[in-house]
Ligand SMILES: [Zn+2]
């Protein structure tokens with residue numbers, strides 16, 4: 001099984017990851033911009049049993065739009081956030097892709113919060129990307145039909161005042177009509 005190590009800037013906080021990430025997700029949201037100091041964040045989600053953390057850390061806990069808190073583990077010496085535990089998905093650990101310092105790391109397969117994307121950042125090439133994150137996308141073993149179901153659910157949430165939008169999304173995604181998103 002492939003082994004990768006993510007570390008903070010000073011190197012004392014290490015996160016050992018076995019195997020490949022389940023999903024790599026790029027996020028344009030303002031919380032990720034604040035956390036990273038960059039204009040988007042990229043997370044690699046691993047099954048928690050494949051992740052082992054070594055070194056001193058502190059936790060910064062914040063809420064998220066999904067209603068579940070996220071616990072960010074950061075190095076008390078250099079301040080880098082290396083990994084986090086999404087309470088919505090206790091079986092997953094998010095690891096900051098930049099912490100691997102590996103330009104060959106697998107590229108993101110989705111991006112969320114496109115409405116917060118800086119104008120000069122190229123749009124994502126991925127299909128089914130969402131203008132926001134309904135909080136479900138940071139899940140394990142998500143597949144295309146689940147993404148479609150989520151797109152419908154999201155449209156339903158955002159389009160309470162605009163039922164035409166829901167109809168439009170359903171027409172674009174006929175296979176997923178009537179499916180419920182997994183939570
Ligand atoms: Zn450090």
Ligand SMILES: [Zn+2]
Pocket residue numbers: 027028029030031032033041113
């Ligand atoms: Zn984000």
